[in-house]
Amino acid sequence: MSSSCQQPWGVSVDAVAPYGAPHVGAGFSSDVYARRLHEATTATAAAGLAALIVTPGYDLRYLVGSRAQTFERLTALVLPIGRAPTVVVPRLELASLKESAVAELKLAVRDWTDGEDPYKLVVDALGRAPVATAVTDSMPALHLLPLAERLGVTPVLATHVLRQLRMIKDHSEIDALRKAGAAIDRVHARVPDFLVPGRTEADVAADIADAIVAEGHSSVAFIIVGSGPHGADPHHECSERVLEAGDIVVVDIGGTHEPGYHSDSTRTYSLGDPDPKVAQQYSVLQRAQQAAVAAVRPGVTAEQVDAVARGVLAQAGLADAFVHRTGHGIGLSVHEEPYIVAGNRLPLRQGMAFSVEPGIYFPGRWGARIEDIVVVNPYGAEPVNHRPHELTVVPLPVGG
Amino acid sequence: MSSSCQQPWGVSVDAVAPYGAPHVGAGFSSDVYARRLHEATTATAAAGLAALIVTPGYDLRYLVGSRAQTFERLTALVLPIGRAPTVVVPRLELASLKESAVAELKLAVRDWTDGEDPYKLVVDALGRAPVATAVTDSMPALHLLPLAERLGVTPVLATHVLRQLRMIKDHSEIDALRKAGAAIDRVHARVPDFLVPGRTEADVAADIADAIVAEGHSSVAFIIVGSGPHGADPHHECSERVLEAGDIVVVDIGGTHEPGYHSDSTRTYSLGDPDPKVAQQYSVLQRAQQAAVAAVRPGVTAEQVDAVARGVLAQAGLADAFVHRTGHGIGLSVHEEPYIVAGNRLPLRQGMAFSVEPGIYFPGRWGARIEDIVVVNPYGAEPVNHRPHELTVVPLPVGG
Numbered sequence: 001m002s003s004s005c006q007q008p009w010g011v012s013v014d015a016v017a018p019y020g021a022p023h024v025g026a027g028f029s030s031d032v033y034a035r036r037l038h039e040a041t042t043a044t045a046a047a048g049l050a051a052l053i054v055t056p057g058y059d060l061r062y063l064v065g066s067r068a069q070t071f072e073r074l075t076a077l078v079l080p081i082g083r084a085p086t087v088v089v090p091r092l093e094l095a096s097l098k099e100s101a102v103a104e105l106k107l108a109v110r111d112w113t114d115g116e117d118p119y120k121l122v123v124d125a126l127g128r129a130p131v132a133t134a135v136t137d138s139m140p141a142l143h144l145l146p147l148a149e150r151l152g153v154t155p156v157l158a159t160h161v162l163r164q165l166r167m168i169k170d171h172s173e174i175d176a177l178r179k180a181g182a183a184i185d186r187v188h189a190r191v192p193d194f195l196v197p198g199r200t201e202a203d204v205a206a207d208i209a210d211a212i213v214a215e216g217h218s219s220v221a222f223i224i225v226g227s228g229p230h231g232a233d234p235h236h237e238c239s240e241r242v243l244e245a246g247d248i249v250v251v252d253i254g255g256t257h258e259p260g261y262h263s264d265s266t267r268t269y270s271l272g273d274p275d276p277k278v279a280q281q282y283s284v285l286q287r288a289q290q291a292a293v294a295a296v297r298p299g300v301t302a303e304q305v306d307a308v309a310r311g312v313l314a315q316a317g318l319a320d321a322f323v324h325r326t327g328h329g330i331g332l333s334v335h336e337e338p339y340i341v342a343g344n345r346l347p348l349r350q351g352m353a354f355s356v357e358p359g360i361y362f363p364g365r366w367g368a369r370i371e372d373i374v375v376v377n378p379y380g381a382e383p384v385n386h387r388p389h390e391l392t393v394v395p396l397p398v399g400g
Numbered sequence: 401m402s403s404s405c406q407q408p409w410g411v412s413v414d415a416v417a418p419y420g421a422p423h424v425g426a427g428f429s430s431d432v433y434a435r436r437l438h439e440a441t442t443a444t445a446a447a448g449l450a451a452l453i454v455t456p457g458y459d460l461r462y463l464v465g466s467r468a469q470t471f472e473r474l475t476a477l478v479l480p481i482g483r484a485p486t487v488v489v490p491r492l493e494l495a496s497l498k499e500s501a502v503a504e505l506k507l508a509v510r511d512w513t514d515g516e517d518p519y520k521l522v523v524d525a526l527g528r529a530p531v532a533t534a535v536t537d538s539m540p541a542l543h544l545l546p547l548a549e550r551l552g553v554t555p556v557l558a559t560h561v562l563r564q565l566r567m568i569k570d571h572s573e574i575d576a577l578r579k580a581g582a583a584i585d586r587v588h589a590r591v592p593d594f595l596v597p598g599r600t601e602a603d604v605a606a607d608i609a610d611a612i613v614a615e616g617h618s619s620v621a622f623i624i625v626g627s628g629p630h631g632a633d634p635h636h637e638c639s640e641r642v643l644e645a646g647d648i649v650v651v652d653i654g655g656t657h658e659p660g661y662h663s664d665s666t667r668t669y670s671l672g673d674p675d676p677k678v679a680q681q682y683s684v685l686q687r688a689q690q691a692a693v694a695a696v697r698p699g700v701t702a703e704q705v706d707a708v709a710r711g712v713l714a715q716a717g718l719a720d721a722f723v724h725r726t727g728h729g730i731g732l733s734v735h736e737e738p739y740i741v742a743g744n745r746l747p748l749r750q751g752m753a754f755s756v757e758p759g760i761y762f763p764g765r766w767g768a769r770i771e772d773i774v775v776v777n778p779y780g781a782e783p784v785n786h787r788p789h790e791l792t793v794v795p796l797p798v799g800g
Contacts, residue, residue, distance in 0.1 A: 071735070092634050092635045093635055095635065095636060096635065115742045138542070139540065140538050140540060141535050141557060154548070155541070233495045236495060335471070339514075341514045
């Protein structure tokens with residue numbers, strides 16, 4: 001049995017099941033990264049800024065395919081307008097650049113050793129200071145504050161600069177999201193077998209973890225098994241609560257699919273036939289989710305989609321039961337732009353990918369949520385998840 | 401088999417082995433957190449600042465025992481001088497506060513829902529703006545930049561404010577580090593059985609992952625198996641390289657031990673008897689590590705300890721082979737202050753805990769490193785690792 005070497009910061013996937021494919025290089029061809037670097041530089045210039053600085057995280061992975069995870073030692077991709085990009089990297093981490101497209105792209109690499117001032121190297125790569133820069137949204141204060149001091153100008157968030165680029169998925173990204181969606185659908189198809197009264201939420205979560213990897217993901221991203229009253233907490237994870245006949249169970253699960261794109265799908269299950277009131281309220285939720293998906297098309301705003309889901313629930317007196325936003329973008333990150341939320345007037349565009357996941361929550365009693373990932377196409381929304389949206393009734397064991 | 405519910409963002413530990421103890425609450429008693437909050441507030445005032453703001457990460461865990469991992473929605477502990485602390489938290493995450501000491505400490509909680517401005521809630525908790533604040537070093541730019549704008553003053557890093565508090569471990573923390581050290585020693589005792597020519601580094605890493613959990617850790621933190629030329633890259637993780645007779649193998653491993661403290665120990669192994677030149681150079685490394693540990697005592701500076709290790713290697717002509725700092729602090733985080741590095745004139749004090757891990761690296765050929773975690777006591781250093789420091793010769797299979 002071989003372990004997945006690229007996951008040393010968690011338990012190896014292959015220690016659970018021998019399915020995980022080892023990562024090979026950056027994920028996409030270097031042409032893809034060259035195009036992204038070009039577009040990021042163009043967007044930076046268009047924002048009136050002189051440079052973009054990206055430390056490890058999803059933006060770095062998006063731009064050069066690097067999975068670097070350094071924290072206290074600065075690693076940074078420096079993209080100045082009108083100068084060649086430079087990667088500033090601790091000498092210790094030089095070898096890890098092999099896993100990215102940095103070498104194939106022939107980017108300048110400036111390594112540093114403990115005792116050197118890496119922020120000075122960033123300013124050198126920029127050619128001068130003060131410089132108006134955008135920084136990746138995950139840059140920690142540890143690096144941002146000293147860097148801002150050296151730059152002489154408070155940076156702005158690259159979120160705004162990279163927004164369009166990161167939000168509009170290209171064909172290879174959409175294909176990756178479809179594959180991830182199909183994989184999590186296969187897991188949901190198996191979930192009823194795991195939901196047996198007498199087992200704990202944690203037992204079910206362990207089976208789901210195995211299934212997420214077995215069905216083709218390279219790793220587990222998250223598992224929520226919210227049974228009975230726990231279903232009323234949208235971010236409950238799992239617990240030692242024992243499943244009982246009659247429970248409504250929210251199962252919200254996702255994994256990472258090579259080359260790093262995420263699945264995320266929620267279905268709600270009923271252990272035995274549901275109470276008629278529950279079934280009635282669930283049916284309103286199902287209409288709300290369906291209406292929100294149907295509302296998606298280019299030009300509609302993110303908040304309009306949220307309002308559609310909320311409107312259906314409000315008409316049935318369930319407005320107060322829906323305590324979170326309708327959805328979030330997805331890609332290399334599980335949660336990214338666009339957020340489908342009140343106040344977000346962003347017009348949807350072809351290629352955007354996000355969740356549509358209204359829920360209803362009754363504290364101390366039960367909850368339900370239905371979630372598909374959809375991709376905006378010229379005519380509307382293409383869901384990447386296809387499991388039935390009905391409350392799935394899991395038959396109780398006979399004579400149990 | 402039950403899964404470890406507190407690890408939904410990675411593969412469950414219990415999916416690997418049924419040993420992981422479920423986390424229970426915050427880790428220490430609420431008295432411990434009350435004292436830490438008091439001392440953090442005192443240190444903030446002493447630094448001439450009006451408030452400390454802590455988003456999820458090690459500082460939040462240290463101060464209130466919270467393991468929150470929210471990113472795009474702001475969770476923040478706000479500690480103003482002369483006012484009661486407030487926890488600003490997305491309503492979705494309210495339930496997760498149960499896992500922390502926030503309720504027992506009776507801290508004010510201000511929850512917010514999507515669409516509200518959480519940065520305004522922080523300013524409200526402070527009572528006014530502009531306010532000179534310290535922020536946790538892991539606060540992402542995503543929150544730091546809008547917060548800085550609302551505060552009207554650029555924050556400073558809380559690293560400086562919390563340094564003494566986080567660096568000086570109390571008895572319960574030292575006890576946790578000793579337990580973690582004993583657990584990783586038990587893993588190293590088993591490593592020779594895993595190192596068989598014909599197996600890959602990844603095979604060995606998978607066995608080590610299982611052993612780290614089996615020997616009492618709640619999760620794997622990192623695994624480096626650097627064989628032959630890979631040993632010359634200090635941050636190599638593992639690969640499909642097949643072990644060969646004659647390989648020198650660097651094994652640098654660590655895990656998390658409840659309530660969240662880390663082990664980290666490196667030993668170097670030789671598959672069969674080493675070349676005499678290798679043995680001779682390794683013996684210099686062993687003397688360097690031993691001399692550095694012997695140099696540790698209160699009042700000695702961090703850079704002096706680094707210089708001792710470097711000096712022993714330099715005298716033998718091996719200065720260029722030692723390409724990284726001598727060590728790093730350890731606790732809730734694998735890498736934290738104090739850093740044992742040139743330029744760090746910090747005087748060591750009783751209760752500090754850090755690694756002493758010189759290494760020698762010969763690119764394309766081999767490398768070696770020896771690492772113990774030590775705790776400063778009134779007289780010198782107490783190592784928490786006790787495996788032999790010699791190059792451990794693993795006998796080759798007979799007739800293999």
